[in-house]
Structure formats: C-alpha cells, structure tokens
Amino acid sequence: MLPSRFRRMIAPALRTLLLTLLAIGPAMAQGQQPPNREFTVQNETDLILRELYVAPPNAADRGPDRLGADTVAPGANFRVRLGRTRDCVFDVTAIYGDGTEEARRRVDLCRNQRVVFGDPGLPTLDVTVANRSRMVLRELYASARGPSAWGPDRLGATVIEADSEFRMRLRSRDCVFDVRAVYEDDREEVKERVDLCANRAITFDRSTLPRPPSRTLVFLNRHVSTVQEVYVSASTESDWGPDRLGTTTLPVGGESTTAVEGECEMDIRVVFPNGGAEERREVDICANPRIVLRPGWVAMEELDDGSAATSSTGATRVRNAGRLPVVEIYAAPPGAPRGEDRLGADILPIGESVEVGPPDANACAADLVVVFRDGREVSRLGVDLCSGEEIEVR
Amino acid sequence: MKKTLLACAITAALALPATAQGVPERLRGAWFAGDCADPTAMLVMTGRAAARVEAEAPARLVRFRETRELSGWTFATGVGAEAPRLLYRAADEGLETIEPEAKTRDDRLPGDARPSVWRRCPATPPLLAALHGEGIAFLAALEHLEAACGSGTPGACATAIVQQGDISGDSLLSVAEVARLVRGASWVVAAQEGSTQDVLFGAVGIGGLAGVVTARLLMDSVDYDGDGKISAGELGTDAANFARATGTPAGTPLRTQGLTESAGMLRGLVDGLLGR
Numbered sequence: 200m201l202p203s204r205f206r207r208m209i210a211p212a213l214r215t216l217l218l219t220l221l222a223i224g225p226a227m228a229q230g231q232q233p234p235n236r237e238f239t240v241q242n243e244t245d246l247i248l249r250e251l252y253v254a255p256p257n258a259a260d261r262g263p264d265r266l267g268a269d270t271v272a273p274g275a276n277f278r279v280r281l282g283r284t285r286d287c288v289f290d291v292t293a294i295y296g297d298g299t300e301e302a303r304r305r306v307d308l309c310r311n312q313r314v315v316f317g318d319p320g321l322p323t324l325d326v327t328v329a330n331r332s333r334m335v336l337r338e339l340y341a342s343a344r345g346p347s348a349w350g351p352d353r354l355g356a357t358v359i360e361a362d363s364e365f366r367m368r369l370r371s372r373d374c375v376f377d378v379r380a381v382y383e384d385d386r387e388e389v390k391e392r393v394d395l396c397a398n399r400a401i402t403f404d405r406s407t408l409p410r411p412p413s414r415t416l417v418f419l420n421r422h423v424s425t426v427q428e429v430y431v432s433a434s435t436e437s438d439w440g441p442d443r444l445g446t447t448t449l450p451v452g453g454e455s456t457t458a459v460e461g462e463c464e465m466d467i468r469v470v471f472p473n474g475g476a477e478e479r480r481e482v483d484i485c486a487n488p489r490i491v492l493r494p495g496w497v498a499m500e501e502l503d504d505g506s507a508a509t510s511s512t513g514a515t516r517v518r519n520a521g522r523l524p525v526v527e528i529y530a531a532p533p534g535a536p537r538g539e540d541r542l543g544a545d546i547l548p549i550g551e552s553v554e555v556g557p558p559d560a561n562a563c564a565a566d567l568v569v570v571f572r573d574g575r576e577v578s579r580l581g582v583d584l585c586s587g588e589e590i591e592v593r
Numbered sequence: 594m595k596k597t598l599l600a601c602a603i604t605a606a607l608a609l610p611a612t613a614q615g616v617p618e619r620l621r622g623a624w625f626a627g628d629c630a631d632p633t634a635m636l637v638m639t640g641r642a643a644a645r646v647e648a649e650a651p652a653r654l655v656r657f658r659e660t661r662e663l664s665g666w667t668f669a670t671g672v673g674a675e676a677p678r679l680l681y682r683a684a685d686e687g688l689e690t691i692e693p694e695a696k697t698r699d700d701r702l703p704g705d706a707r708p709s710v711w712r713r714c715p716a717t718p719p720l721l722a723a724l725h726g727e728g729i730a731f732l733a734a735l736e737h738l739e740a741a742c743g744s745g746t747p748g749a750c751a752t753a754i755v756q757q758g759d760i761s762g763d764s765l766l767s768v769a770e771v772a773r774l775v776r777g778a779s780w781v782v783a784a785q786e787g788s789t790q791d792v793l794f795g796a797v798g799i800g801g802l803a804g805v806v807t808a809r810l811l812m813d814s815v816d817y818d819g820d821g822k823i824s825a826g827e828l829g830t831d832a833a834n835f836a837r838a839t840g841t842p843a844g845t846p847l848r849t850q851g852l853t854e855s856a857g858m859l860r861g862l863v864d865g866l867l868g869r
Contacts, residue, residue, distance in 0.1 A: 472651075472787065473695050523676055526696050546695045548674035572676070574700035 236281040238308045240291070242271040243317030245368040247296035247355055253281060253289050256305050261292060270296075273368045274323070281308075296355025317370055324369040326395050330359040330380070331404040338381035339365070343373035346389075358383075369395065384436070411460045416484050418457070418469075420449045421493035423553050424545055428470040433461045434481045439468055448472075449492075459484060475544030494528065494553050495541040515584040517569065518552035520593040527570035530555050532562060533581050546572075557584040615640045616657075616667075620681070623729075624688050624711030635721055636690065636711050639733045643669070643679050643690070644784055646725055651787040653692065654732075655679045666691070666703055673785070678702075687712045728784065731777020734758075748825065755825040765822035768812055 242248045248271035252261040271277045281289075287309035292302040293316050303314055330336040336359040340349040359365045369376070374396035379389045380403040388403050395401070420426050426449040430439040443457040459465065463485035468478040469492055479497045482490070487502040496502065519525045525547035529537035538558065547553050557563045563585035569577045569592045577592045616638050626647075627633035634647035645653045655671035655678070662668070666680040680691040680703055689708040697704065717726075734757040741753030758770045766774075817827055 475695070523699075524674070524695070526698060544696065546675065549676060550674055570698075572699050574698050 233283045233285040236284050236286070236308060238279055238281075238312040238314060240271065240277050240279055240293070241313060241315040241319070242273055242275055242277075242293075243315055243319040243321070243370065244295065245273050245317075245323070245353075245370045246299075246351060247272055248277075248293050248316065249296050249355075250294040251277070251279065252292040252294075253279065254292075255286060256288060256290050258290070261290070273370075295351065297351035297353075299351050321370040321372060324371065324374075324395050325399060326367045326369065327400045328359065328365045328367050328378075328380075329400065329402040330361060330363055330365075331402050332382065333361050334405065335360055335383040336365075336380050336403060337383050338379075339367065340379040340381075341367065341369055341376045341395075342379075343371060343376050346377060346379075349379060411462070413458050413460050414463075414484060415488060416457050416459050416465075417489045418449060418455045419489065419491045420451055420453050420455075421491050421554060422451060422471075422545060423494070423542075423547050423551050424471050424473075425450050426469050426492060427472045428468075429455065429457070430468040430470075431457065431459050431465050431484075434464045434466050435462075439466075471545065477543050494543055494545055494555070495539065497543060498539050499556070514554050514556060515582070515586055516552045516589045517547070517555050517567070518589050518591045519547045519549055520591045521571055522549065522593075523572040524548050525569050525592070526572045527568075528553070528555060529568040529570075530565045530584060531558050533564055533566050535566075537566075537568060552589060555584060616643075616681075617683075620683060620688060623714075623717055625714045626709060626711055629712075629714035630718070632714065632718065632721070634709075635717075635725070636688070636709075637725075637729050637732070638681075638688075639729075640736050642732055642736070643681070644725075644729065644732060645692075646721070646784070649789070651789050652784040653677070653787060654781065654784040656785070664703060668699075668702065680708075684710065725780065727773060727777045728780025731774065732781055734777070735781065752825040755823070763822070765820075765824050767822050771812065771823070 240248070240251060248266070250264045251266045251271075252263075253265055254261040265279050265281075266277065269277065287307050288305050289308055290302060290304050291306050291314050292300060294300050301316055303316075306314055308314075328336075328339060337354070339353040339359070340351075341353060342349045353367050354365065357365070374394050375392050376395050377389060377391050378393055378395075378401055379387060381387050382405070386405070386408055388405060388407055390401060390403070393401055416431060418426075418429055426444070428442040429444050429449065430441075431443055432438060432440045444455060447455075449455045463483050465482050465484050466478065466480045467482050467490065468476060470476045477492075477497050479502075482502065484490075489503045490496070491502065493499075517525075517528060526542070528541040528547065529539075530541055531538045535558075541555055542553070555567070558565050563583050564581055565584050567579040567582050567584075567590065569579075571577070579590060579592075582590060621638045621640065624636040624638065625632035625634070626636075634645060634650075637644045641657045643653075643655045643657075655669065656673075657669040657679075658672045658676070660667055660669045663680065666682045669679045669681070671677040671679070675695060678693050678699075680693070682689050688711040690711065691703055691706045691708050693702055693704070693706060697706075737757055738750070738753050742750035755764060755766055758766045758774050760770055760773070761767065812821065812823060816823055
C-alpha cells in the first residue's frame with residue numbers, strides 16, 4: 200500500500216490520466232493502422248519466375264513488379280510484402296522466364312499466406328543438356344506429349360554456347376520426352392522418346408542434321424597484290440568464319456579452291472598484306488563458282504573467270520611506267536562520270552600492270568584516267584579496252 | 594619465286610641515288626615505343642633508312658630514295674615498286690613518325706594521321722639486340738658500301754666490302770666474317786619483304802645455318818693465296834668467281850634451300866656493288 204500522504208498527492212493526477220484515457224480510447228480505436236500484408240510465393244514450376252504482380256481483382260493496373268530486380272528460381276520461395284492494407288483478396292500473376300503468364304484469381308491472402316505456382320507433388324527431373332556443336336543453341340523444348348505440345352522454351356532468356364552445358368529442370372511424372380534444340384541458324388535437332396528418368400544427360404551435336412549441300416568455289420587472283428586472307432560466309436550470318444586460305448596466301452596469278460557449305464548466297468571478303476580489304480555481299484556462288492579477284496571485282500557485273508573470253512577478245516592492260524605507284528584508275532564510257540576506282544583498296548606498284556575491263560560488256564570505248572600517288576592524273580580519252588593492247592602510263 | 598624477290602630486293606637496295614639526303618645524326622640509332630623494359634616496337638634510323646620491328650606486325654624497312662620538307666616533317670620516299678613512305682620529325686626529346694596508307698596521295702599528307710611517338714632507352718633489350726643486331730649493323734654497313742662503290746674510285750668498292758665485313762681488324766675477311774655478312778643480308782632482305790619477327794628470326798637462322806657453308810664455298814673460290822682469308826685484292830681481282838661461288842648444293846633440302854638463298858643473296862650484293 201502507498202502511504203496515505205503519497206496517495207493524496209498523486210490521486211488528482213491519476214484521475215486526470217484516467218479521464219484522458221477514457222476520452223481518447225474510442226478515437227484510437229477508430230484510427231487503428233491496417234495490418235502489414237505479406238505472403239510467400241512458391242515456385243514449383245520448372246521455369247524461372249521472372250515477374251510477379253499483385254493487384255485488387257479486375258484492377259485496370261496490376262501495379263509494379265513485386266520481385267523488383269529479383270527472380271524466383273524453380274523450387275525457391277519469395278516473401279512478398281504488400282504494405283499496410285485491409286484488403287484481403289487479390290489477383291496474383293506470375294510471368295515466367297519464357298514470357299508465359301499464369302494467374303491466380305481472387306486469392307484471399309488473409310486466410311492463405313502462401314501462393315504456389317506449379318505442382319509441388321510432381322517429381323523433379325534435373326537433366327544436363329550439352330551442346331557439343333560449334334553453333335549456339337538458342338532454344339530448347341521438352342515434351343512428354345509429342346511435338347504438338349512443345350511448351351515453353353526451357354532456356355528462357357539464356358542460350359547454350361557452343362561446347363557448353365545447361366541444367367534443365369522438369370517437373371513431371373513422365374519419364375519419356377521428345378527434346379528439341381533450335382540453333383542460332385534456325386536449324387532444329389530433335390531427340391525422340393528419350394527416357395530422362397533413366398538417363399539424366401542429353402547431348403546435341405548437329406550430327407543428325409542433314410548436311411547442307413557442299414559447293415566448290417574457286418578464287419583466281421588477278422589482282423596486283425597477293426591476297427592474304429579470304430573469307431566466305433552465308434549472307435545470313437554475321438560472322439565471317441575462318442580464313443579459307445588457312446596458313447597459305449593466294450599469290451598474284453594463283454588459284455585457290457575452297458569447299459563451302461550452305462545456300463547459294465554468300466558474302467566474300469579478301470584481305471591484302473597491307474591490311475586493305477575488299478568485300479562483296481550476296482554473291483550467288485551457285486551461278487558464279489569461279490571468282491576472279493581483280494581490281495574492281497567488287498562492283499563488276501561478271502564475277503566469273505572471263506579470262507578466256509577477255510583474252511580471246513583481248514583485254515587491255517595498264518602498265519605503270521611512272522616513278523610512283525598508281526593509286527586510282529578510272530574507266531568510264533566516253534563523257535560519263537568516272538565511276539568507281541578500279542583499283543579498289545589496292546595500288547598499282549611501279550613497273551606492274553593490271554587488266555582493265557570495259558565499263559560495259561557491250562561497249563569497249565572508254566575514257567581512262569590514271570592517278571599517280573603524287574596526285575598527277577594521266578588521261579587517255581576514247582581508248583578501246585577490248586583491243587588487247589597494253590597502255591603504258593608514266 | 595622467293596629467289597626472284599630476294600634479287601629484286603637487293604637490286605632495289607642498290608639502286609639508291611648518291612644524292613639522297615641523310616637523316617640528321619641526332620635522330621639516328623634505335624628508338625622505342627612503350628616501356629623501355631618491354632618495348633612494343635623498335636625503330637632504327639640509319640643515315641638513309643628506317644627499320645621498324647615489333648612483336649606481331651610485319652617488319653618495315655624503308656631505304657630512302659629521296660627526302661624533302663613537308664609541313665614541318667621530313668618526307669622520305671623509299672625504293673621499291675610500292676615506293677614506301679615515312680614522315681619523321683624530332684619531337685620533345687623524342688621522334689615522331691607517320692607511315693601513310695598505300696592509297697593516300699602524297700599531296701594529301703600529312704593529313705590527320707596520328708603520329709607514332711618514339712623515345713630513347715638506356716639500352717636495347719637483350720632479345721631485340723640478339724634478333725636484330727647483326728641485321729641493323731649490316732644495314733648501316735650497306736650504306737657505307739653504297740657510298741664507296743658509287744664513287745667510281747678503282748678498288749674503293751672491294752676495299753669497302755672488306756672494311757665493313759672485317760671484325761678482327763686484319764683487313765681480311767675470314768669465313769666467320771663472310772658468314773656474318775650473309776646473316777646480316779638475310780635480315781635486311783627479310784625486313785624489306787615485310788616479314789614478321791619470327792620470320793626474321795628464321796631468316797637469320799637459315800642465313801646462319803647456310804652462311805658458314807656459303808662462306809666456305811666463297812672462300813674456296815676467291816682465296817687464291819690459300820691463307821683462308823679474302824683480301825680486297827682477291828675480291829676485286831675476280832668478282833666473277835665470287836658471283837659463281839654458289840657451288841654444289843649438298844645436305845638436306847632445307848640446307849640446300851638456305852644455301853641457295855644465302856649464296857644468291859651475297860652474289861647479288863657483291864655483283865651489284867662491284868658492278869655499279
């Protein structure tokens with residue numbers, strides 16, 4: 200018991216406090232904060248859960264991605280915090296790595312604080328998929344119900360680089376699957392009825408793909424310089440691929456044969472020892488199995504040898520008898536603009552000659568302009584470029 | 594094909610006019626790009642030539658045919674079918690150079706090409722010295738030979754050859770001294786062809802392998818007094834014998850090939866020098 204003197208001292212204060220509490224009690228009850236709403240999302244699918252949206256039913260806007268910069272891996276959980284709200288019922292939408300969506304409508308998060316995507320009762324198959332080809336494997340599909348139901352791309356946003364592996368996770372009671380790989384060049388390889396329960400590894404190496412037709416392409420160097428490197432690749436490809444000459448070079452007057460696999464339309468690039476390069480795109484190598492590399496070949500109508508034809512009709516050669524290299528040669532119909540430099544990236548060294556064909560297959564007359572390295576120009580107007588003569592410039 | 598190129602290179606090297614201007618004394622010698630302990634490239638300026646070697650890129654040797662002033666630069670044009678060019682000028686305690694693209698016209702130089710910057714180093718890294726020392730020494734010697742052989746003074750050319758090749762100081766050329774000339778000539782020709790460093794090394798190696806054999810064959814054909822050495826008199830008396838001294842190829846194909854090239858090279862050199 201408190202001493203009576205002390206009771207007398209604090210009694211008024213206690214009375215005041217009690218009255219105050221009685222007065223503000225109802226007000227506090229009326230303004231009570233709503234609870235923090237949280238729930239757990241459980242990813243029991245075999246795909247990465249990339250985005251998650253939680254919004255009131257039928258809301259026009261499903262709000263922000265609740266995962267932010269995170270993702271939910273197959274088999275993993277994620278705690279979603281919605282903040283303070285009295286609302287209980289929401290639509291929960293998941294977007295997977297392959298872009299597919301799955302929605303749970305009108306989920307009562309007050310009564311059930313766990314939302315599961317996928318079936319946790321399904322067994323998990325972890326399969327190692329190896330790409331032993333030289334090409335990037337871009338898409339991967341697995342179906343237990345045949346080719347009509349390939350389902351999502353199991354790689355999502357990733358790819359399997361050449362000579363690399365990927366761990367594919369499947370949630371299924373099935374064991375036998377068709378597995379389909381799509382490569383960077385859009386070609387497909389399918390392994391049918393593979394028992395992934397018995398064998399947890401599968402390899403793609405393009406060995407089952409029908410080989411594309413192989414064509415022989417001949418390069419003749421009629422340039423004034425050795426060709427150091429030659430590249431040929433399909434016009435649809437972004438990479439030039441390997442140097443077709445390997446460790447060798449293609450000397451002036453030389454000939455080189457290379458086997459090219461694929462379609463007819465190819466891009467061709469040649470590199471000279473001085474680092475200069477010439478390219479011609481979308482060459483029909485089926486129609487032109489012989490490519491004569493000569494000054495101006497990148498713009499010439501005729502790519503094939505033509506040497507037989509031109510020698511019989513007498514192709515004209517221009518010889519540099521000057522004391523400096525020739526850096527540009529132009530040959531155009533009389534009176535017409537000069538057109539392209541016939542030497543391309545090349546030069547005509549001192550003492551050497553180069554074949555200069557007529558600007559038009561049906562017209563031999565041309566105005567010839569030769570530019571020496573010091574800028575001096577030598578013109579020969581109205582020359583016959585089919586005469587077979589050698590024109591000496593100095 | 595290779596032999597033709599070698600002959601061309603030597604012929605071109607000997608075709609220098611005597612009126613070519615020289616590189617100033619203070620700019621001659623070895624210059625380096627990058628760290629002195631591990632330079633990315635080396636540029637050697639002699640009286641009338643510039644040789645650039647680097648680890649990955651082909652070597653470049655420009656033997657100046659003529660030089661002139663161009664907007665604060667010295668514009669040098671080299672010998673050869675492509676008439677290679679080099680612009681150089683002294684910079685702050687260093688040297689700047691521009692090697693124009695083959696297609697660039699002279700009247701558009703120096704243009705906006707970015708100069709290479711070179712500096713002196715306290716010493717040449719041992720590997721570079723081992724790889725290129727004899728070749729650069731021969732390059733410098735060749736300029737002396739060209740000067741002497743172009744003078745027209747009787748006997749001056751043969752004397753100059755002996756002087757430049759003579760290491761021991763006895764005014765005679767021994768087998769080892771002739772072999773050294775062969776190795777140096779191999780380097781110059783390979784550099785003029787734009788060989789990479791490994792090819793330069795190989796050229797000097799093959800030159801060294803066959804150089805001794807070549808030197809012995811030359812010795813046998815020129816050493817009239819049988820003292821095992823070549824004097825200026827013996828060299829000048831019978832240059833034709835020297836030129837025919839390729840002898841009989843022997844040994845493995847590699848050695849025969851190296852021998853033929855080396856002998857042809859020295860034959861071309863001596864023929865060219867004595868015949869001018």
